Each structure stands twice: as structure tokens, then as C-alpha cells.
Amino acid sequence: MxxxxxxxxxxxxxxxxxxxxxxxxxxxxxxxxxxxxxxxxxxxxxxxxxxxxxxxxxxxxxxxxxxxxxxxxxxxxxxxxxxxxxxxxHVGTQVHASKELNVYNNLPTLSLSxxxxxxxxxxxxxxxxxxxxxxxxxxxxxxxxxxxxxxxxxxxxxxxxxxxxxxxxxxxxxxxxxxxxxxxxxxxxxxxxxxxxxxxxxxxxxxxxxxxxxxxxxxxxxxxxxxxxxxxxxxxxxxxxxxxxxxxxxxxxxxxxxxxxxxxxxxAIRKSRLLPVTLSERAPDESLPLCLVANTDYRNFRVMLLRADPKSAAITINRETAQIMACQSGDNLRVVKLFAEEKKA
Known part of the structure; x- marks a missing residue:
């Protein structure tokens, strides 16, 4: 993993x-x-x-x-x-123009920024x-x-x-x-x-x-x-x-x-939300979307890709995953879908 x-x-x-x-x-x-x-x-x-x-x-x-x-x-x-x-x-523009000569040029430039x-x-x-x-x-x-x-x-x-x-x-x-x-x-x-x-x-x-x-x-x-x-x-x-x-x-x-x-x-920042952890040894539901899942421990930060439902009331993981994520039952994990939802036509 x-x-x-x-x-x-x-x-x-x-x-x-x-x-x-x-x-x-x-x-x-x-x-x-x-x-x-x-x-x-x-x-x-x-x-x-x-x-x-x-x-x-x-x-x-x-x-x-x-x-x-x-x-x-x-x-x-x-x-x-x-x-x-x-x-x-910075890619910008300088204009060189002469009304008398009827010349007007937009010249792209690079300016140190x-x-x-x-x-x-x-x-x-x-x-x-x-x-x-x-x-x-x-x-x-x-x-x-x-x-x-x-x-x-x-x-x-x-x-x-x-x-x-x-x-x-x-x-x-x-x-x-x-x-x-x-x-x-x-x-x-x-x-x-x-x-x-x-x-x-x-x-x-x-x-x-x-x-x-x-x-x-x-x-x-x-x-x-x-x-x-x-x-x-x-x-x-x-x-x-x-x-x-x-x-x-x-x-x-x-x-x-x-x-x-x-x-x-x-x-991913705007859409992420915190969900409490529930431990279970059941296999993850493969029909759930792939999500970025992170703990909230500043100095022991962890992120994994897991199957989860960001809209549910909790996130279910097994003990092996919990050990890697340095979390336990009841702790919060931050969850967001890996990809944005496709817009329907």
C-alpha cells in the first residue's frame, strides 16, 4: 500500500x-x-x-x-x-502607434516580475x-x-x-x-x-x-x-x-x-470534509468512489487513496489501514473525491 x-x-x-x-x-x-x-x-x-x-x-x-x-x-x-x-x-503587451503613419502594433513582451x-x-x-x-x-x-x-x-x-x-x-x-x-x-x-x-x-x-x-x-x-x-x-x-x-x-x-x-x-480544499472513523474488517465496497483520505495529525500527517463515500456519516476502514493512517475508531479523517464529478450535459 x-x-x-x-x-x-x-x-x-x-x-x-x-x-x-x-x-x-x-x-x-x-x-x-x-x-x-x-x-x-x-x-x-x-x-x-x-x-x-x-x-x-x-x-x-x-x-x-x-x-x-x-x-x-x-x-x-x-x-x-x-x-x-x-x-x-510576465507576458504582457507594449503598443507602438503612429496616427500620422496609420501604424498600430501590439507587441508581446517579457517583463521581469x-x-x-x-x-x-x-x-x-x-x-x-x-x-x-x-x-x-x-x-x-x-x-x-x-x-x-x-x-x-x-x-x-x-x-x-x-x-x-x-x-x-x-x-x-x-x-x-x-x-x-x-x-x-x-x-x-x-x-x-x-x-x-x-x-x-x-x-x-x-x-x-x-x-x-x-x-x-x-x-x-x-x-x-x-x-x-x-x-x-x-x-x-x-x-x-x-x-x-x-x-x-x-x-x-x-x-x-x-x-x-x-x-x-x-x-479538493473546498470540497473536503471531516468524517469519523469506523473500524471494520469487511472488504471495501468497490462501487464507492476513490477518495483522498488524510488524518488530522500535523506532525504525523498521512494521506491514502481509499474507497469511501464523502457524503456518508462516517468512513469505514480496516485495522491495517488505520495503523498506516495513525488513527483509531472515533478519530476524524478528511475526505474528498479524487476527481471532480463530471458535469452532465
């Missing part, structure tokens, strides 16, 4: 192995032991209420109940940009390719919403998610080649690694301070603005089904889209 839990120090070897399978482009999961170890420690300190809001970040792993091994990772940054600037490009400062961020989503079966990806991605719903006061009103942009199997990014390389004079993979290991001062020092005209970029770069890496397309679809939208902000390195939503408008 697979379940979500907080990251532990012993997960470092598995996280390093996962980082080695990303193929680059996932800035927040670098294959660097020191950086990942520090990330784990920061997450643990966040759960211990030992850090100010500007430094808080939660890391979760998808674990196998047979061996407790981490096979996936996801995270939430509580408030980005309060300590180190959080940059992206800090507009998402203070937002909570969904980040570091990666599932081991060997475990991309069933609904593991949905569990990994959406589990964070139940944590945010249960501990709403710990997060900001706006939630954002940077989507990985287009790059090839060799780490070649057409957007970087046409934009970033002009200012940083380094390879995309090198800049990506520096940013992922916390060395971000070069961004403020070297990025252009004035708008860039998109028409000056290569056709290849223009084509990938706001587009996601093929492996990231399912993650984008998951977030959009939960209410996230692209509002014309893109990553400064690879041009990938930033999606955003008000926290209280996220479907």
Missing part, C-alpha cells in the same frame, strides 16, 4: 536517487546531497515550528508500506520571495518512473491540498505552481538559448543547478531590467513560452482540473507556465 507522509532524514538516499532520474529541469530537486539534506532539515524544522514564515517549507514523500521507502516527492513552500526574491517573467511574492507554492513534484502506475501520481500531487485544507491558517491566500518548461533529453532549452544564455553566459543545466542549490544572487545581478520583445526571440523559443515539458503535461492537467489557471507568468529559465489559484477555490 502507498501513502503520503512527512519527509525523514533517512529518506536522503532515496531522494538523491529520485533526483538522478529527473533528467534536469526540476530546479527544486537537484542531485546534490548537501542541498537535499538541508531541504530535509528545513522541512523538519518547519514541522517543529522552529522557523519564521519566510523560511518555512514542507516536504512530503510517497512511501511504500512494505518497506517505508520513498518513491516520490512533493512539497509546499509557505510564502515565496519573503527572504530571497522570487522571479518570473516579483508579483507572486508572498504566495504559497506547490513545488518539487516527482514520481519514480517505476511507480507511475495506477493513481500514484494523483495521490502525490493532490495530497498537499488536504494538508492545506486541514492547516489552512499556515498558508497564504494565493497558491502558485511553476510548471517545468520544454527541454530535450540532453537538457537543451530553446527558451534559455534565446533569453537566459544571452545574459548569464552559461549552459541551462548550470544555471538550473545553481538556482536549485540556493545560489540565486546571479539572477538579480544579470537578468534584464527592461522588457524584452518576444518577436526578437527565435521561433523555437517563442513556440515554447507557456508550454510544459511532455512529462509535466499530466501534472498541469491535474492542477487545472482543481481550478488552477495560467495568468501569463512564465519561468525565467525555460519559459514554463506558472499556474495559480486562490487557496479557498481549489476544488
Amino acid at each position: 502507498r501513502f503520503i507522509r512527512p519527509v525523514e532524514r533517512d529518506d536522503l538516499p532515496q531522494l538523491l536517487a529520485l533526483a538522478g532520474k529527473t533528467g534536469g529541469g526540476l530546479t527544486s530537486l537537484p542531485a546534490d546531497s548537501q542541498t537535499l539534506s538541508a531541504r530535509i532539515e528545513r522541512s523538519i524544522q518547519t514541522w517543529q515550528d522552529a522557523l519564521p514564515r519566510a523560511e518555512q517549507g514542507y516536504v512530503f514523500v510517497l512511501a511504500d508500506s512494505d518497506n517505508n521507502q520513498a518513491v516520490g516527492i512533493c512539497a509546499i513552500e509557505v510564502a515565496v520571495g519573503l527572504q530571497d526574491p522570487w522571479y518570473n517573467f 516579483n508579483d507572486h511574492t508572498g504566495s504559497s507554492e506547490l513545488c518539487t513534484l516527482f514520481l519514480d518512473p517505476d511507480y507511475r502506475d495506477g493513481k500514484n501520481g494523483y495521490l502525490l500531487s493532490k495530497s498537499r491540498f488536504l494538508f492545506m485544507a486541514e492547516f489552512r491558517d499556515r498558508f497564504m491566500d494565493r497558491v502558485v505552481a511553476e510548471m517545468r518548461g520544454v527541454s530535450d533529453e540532453n537538457g537543451h532549452s530553446p527558451f534559455w538559448d534565446s533569453v537566459g544564455s544571452r545574459f548569464f553566459s552559461m549552459a541551462f543545466t548550470d544555471a538550473d543547478f545553481l538556482s536549485g542549490t540556493g545560489q540565486k544572487s546571479f539572477i538579480a545581478e544579470l537578468m534584464p531590467k527592461h522588457p524584452l520583445y518576444i518577436h526578437y526571440l527565435s521561433p523555437e523559443a517563442q513556440a515554447v513560452i507557456g508550454q510544459v515539458h511532455p512529462q509535466t503535461a499530466p501534472a498541469r492537467a491535474v492542477l487545472e482540473a482543481e481550478g488552477f489557471r495560467f495568468q501569463n507568468y512564465v519561468d525565467i529559465f525555460d519559459g514554463g507556465p506558472t499556474l495559480e489559484c486562490h487557496i479557498d477555490q481549489v476544488r
